[in-house]
Amino acid sequence: MKRIAVLLLLFVSQFTFAQDKVAVFDMDGTLISEEPAYAMAIFAKEYGQNQIETVNDLVNELKALTKNPRYDKMLKSFMKTDPIKVYPQMMDVVDSLKAEGYKLVICTGSEVRFAEAVNKKYFNNKFDVVIGSEFRAEKLKPTNSSINDKEGKIDNLKSNGITPTIVYGNSHGDFPMMKWVGNGVLVIHDDKASGEYDKPEQYIKECNELGFKTIKISDWNLSENPSWKTK
Structure with a gap:
């Protein structure tokens, strides 16, 4: 199994884990590319x-x-058609957390059956639970929005009986989850050569103020920082 970066292990190890350790991941822009579009x-x-x-x-x-x-x-x-690009670095994170006994959850704004299909094809069903936006009228709850975003992600996690230990996201849409849990990691894709979106500096500033971590996908390629490399 590929080894998670040392820094990411430190993110998690500083917490005392409950019996159920739960890592929640946003999908678009966190696990898979959102370039050129979602x-x-x-x-x-x-x-x-x-x-x-x-x-x-x-x-x-x-x-x-x-x-x-x-x-x-x-x-x-x-x-x-194999239209989706997966970040292999984030799969290292997923594999390492799985090995640590974490329950893995996708909580995404994408439609739930679409996200389930991505989990099956690209993630080999490594995620135990997939929560997404619901557009089928017969499945909607009167008190919940159909769009799984921002505070709606918290509502849907709670309705599934899930309290995360750590949350990985890439935008303000994931900040409410991070704030709720108090343990967030913002994934930043700032590699212009790969065509990924730049993330605004205010994201990093806000994470620093809230005590959350930020990681850059491009850092895995820096020879001067071998702790980010994978085997």
Whole structure:
């Protein structure tokens, strides 16, 4: 098994673990690339019937797609094109936490069945629970938003009986989870050569103020910092 970076082990080891150790991961931009667009958005544009220019357009298209009886077949066809880039460095983190006995959870804004398909194809079902946005009317709870984001992520984790030990995310949409738990790690993709998005400096500043950690995917490639390298 690949070895997690020493620094990441220190992030986790400073805490006294309960019997159930739970690591919660955002998906887009944390475990998989969101460049040139979110995988869910690429899927919606490929299989949807309408032009998508705004977030509302995307949500409406996803609502329509999830009602389609061929939705699962669409997912399989989409996944066969191998459209998703996984961060191997983050898989090292996942594997190491799994070996430490953590329960692993995906908590993402992507549609839940889409996220489950990603977990199966790209993560070999390493995640024990997948929580995502729900667009099927019969599945929605009156008190919850269909979009799994920000405070909605906390609500959905609580409704599943999950209290994280540590949270990994990449944006302000994950900050409420981090603040709730008090143990967050912000994943930053700042490698311009790879085409990844730059993350605003205020994210790092806010994490420092809140006592959260920040890690850069590109740091794994720095020869002057071998502790970030994997075997």
